Amino acid sequence: GENVEQHPSTLSVQEGDSAVIKCTYSDSASNYFPWYKQELGKRPQLIIDIRSNVGEKKDQRIAVTLNKTAKHFSLHITETQPEDSAVYFCAATGNQFYFGTGTSLTVIP
Amino acid sequence: ETGVTQSPTHLIKTRGQQVTLRCSSQSGHNTVSWYQQALGQGPQFIFQYYREEENGRGNFPPRFSGLQFPNYSSELNVNALELDDSALYLCASSWSSLAYEQYFGPGTRLTVT
Numbered sequence: 001g002e003n004v005e006q007h008p009s010t011l012s013v014q015e016g017d018s019a020v021i022k023c024t025y026s027d028s029a030s031n032y033f034p035w036y037k038q039e040l041g042k043r044p045q046l047i048i049d050i051r052s053n054v055g056e057k058k059d060q061r062i063a064v065t066l067n068k069t070a071k072h073f074s075l076h077i078t079e080t081q082p083e084d085s086a087v088y089f090c091a092a093t094g095n096q097f098y099f100g101t102g103t104s105l106t107v108i109p
Numbered sequence: 110e111t112g113v114t115q116s117p118t119h120l121i122k123t124r125g126q127q128v129t130l131r132c133s134s135q136s137g138h139n140t141v142s143w144y145q146q147a148l149g150q151g152p153q154f155i156f157q158y159y160r161e162e163e164n165g166r167g168n169f170p171p172r173f174s175g176l177q178f179p180n181y182s183s184e185l186n187v188n189a190l191e192l193d194d195s196a197l198y199l200c201a202s203s204w205s206s207l208a209y210e211q212y213f214g215p216g217t218r219l220t221v222t
Contacts, residue, residue: 001168006151032209043113043199043213044152051209089151093209096165097142099151 002027004092006100013080014108021103023090024072030092033066033073038102039086047088048075080107113202113214121220122190130185130217132200140164140206141183143175146197146216158183159206187219195221 003026013019023033031052036044050057050064050073057064061080066073073092077084085107090100114133122128134141140159144152154167158177172188181202187194197218201211 004151034209034211036213043215046210046212049210091151096154096157096167097144097152097211098154099144101151102149 002030002092002094002098004090004098004100006090006103008103009101010104010106012106012108015080015082017080019075019077019080019084019105019107021075021088021090021105022072023074023092023100024070025092025098026071027092027094028068028071029094030098032093033064034091034093034097035064035075036089036091036099037086038089044089077105080105082107082109113200113212115198115200115214115217117217118215119218119220121222124190124192124221126190127186127188128190128219130187130198130200130219132183132185132202132214134181134183134200134202135212138202138204138212139181140203141177141181142201142203142211143183143185144199144201145169145194146199148196152199155185157206164206190221192221195219 034049038044063076087102142157143155146152156166157164161177177183197216199216201213
């Protein structure tokens with residue numbers, strides 16, 4: 001089956017700086033890569049996703065890049081704000097979702 | 110349009126007991142997936158139901174079973190509860206088994222003592 005690795009496990013940045021979270025996957029058949037944000041005690045929320053036929057996608061301060069050859073994808077958050085503090089999960093999917101282990105992001109005011 | 114809902118919010122059971130968790134999918138969605146999320150971990154796929162049929166299963170034993178009803182709501186049943194079953198159980202719905210955008214419910218926190 002698929003194996004998704006996510007790094008770093010924790011990340012602290014100053015407000016206004018950028019944050020980058022990286023994931024690798026093993027199954028070349030995976031073709032959809034969503035990112036979820038989970039605040040403490042709340043449900044995971046889809047924040048951005050990318051399909052295997054696209055290399056990059058941007059939505060305001062959030063962007064995702066995908067390198068199919070290297071089997072890795074990354075989440076980029078620019079101009080971070082305290083409300084960006086949460087746990088972020090990547091996932092790779094073909095016929096089912098495989099989630100990474102999560103990155104706890106803290107944005108320091 | 111209503112979002113994904115789950116019940117109950119919290120549940121405490123004793124080892125060896127059985128539990129049923131419920132999920133109502135988002136309006137217009139016919140696919141429900143169930144996940145187990147242990148503390149500090151990512152969600153682990155249990156299984157998916159599409160139009161009342163199981164449509165994929167993760168690495169969970171047969172004592173984890175499910176149902177989907179004609180209105181696309183779903184149940185997760187766990188028999189012979191073990192201490193390691195303590196976790197947040199999430200369901201997610203999507204508009205097709207072939208579509209990938211999944212929207213999660215708030216989860217049921219299960220504690221097994």
